[in-house]
Amino acid sequence: MVARFSTWLDKLYRACGALAGGCLLALLAVIVMQMAARWLGFRFPGSTAYAGYLMAGASFFALGYAFAHGAHIRVNLLLAKLGVRRRLGEIWCLAVGGGLAIYFAWFAIKANYLSWRIGDIAQGQDATPLWFPQLAMSAGATVFAIALLDRLLRALFCEDELWTPDAPAEK
Secondary structure (H helix, E strand, O other): OHHHHHHHHHHHHHHHHHHHHHHHHHHHHHHHHHHHHHHHOOOOOOHHHHHHHHHHHHHHHHHHHHHHOOOOOOOHHHHHHOHHHHHHHHHHHHHHHHHHHHHHHHHHHHHHHHHHHHOOEOOOOOOOEOHHHHHHHHHHHHHHHHHHHHHHHHHHHOOOOOOEOOEOOOO
């Protein structure tokens, strides 16, 4: 059961990584179109806002994927000094990080819902409904919280799974 759930989570992390890559490719396309429009004397209203939305999407979608693959900056120097208590330090760090990530995801979802509920729109020329680009922040923050909790549960209940950047979570 745990292995099947871990496989599903790994697929979720990879899907978010792919979405982050897609956002970066779309960002490239928006920038190229903006440059071409400027050279040709056309206007591309909202392009700056779209570029910002895509950059935020790439950043938030990449959080869970990067964490699951050991790409986040960690406190390994401090953890290495703990010796036999390293496991406790790891669990403490994951618990604090997981709590903060859950808190952030909760409020990101609340902000997203509020924007949808009141019909909030961007102040720029594009007048994009803000709930739509905020979805990336809510989804990415939620997947990051799930990744932290996944790692915390593995550290608590899987004796042989002490995570180091040299041995990423993917199997």
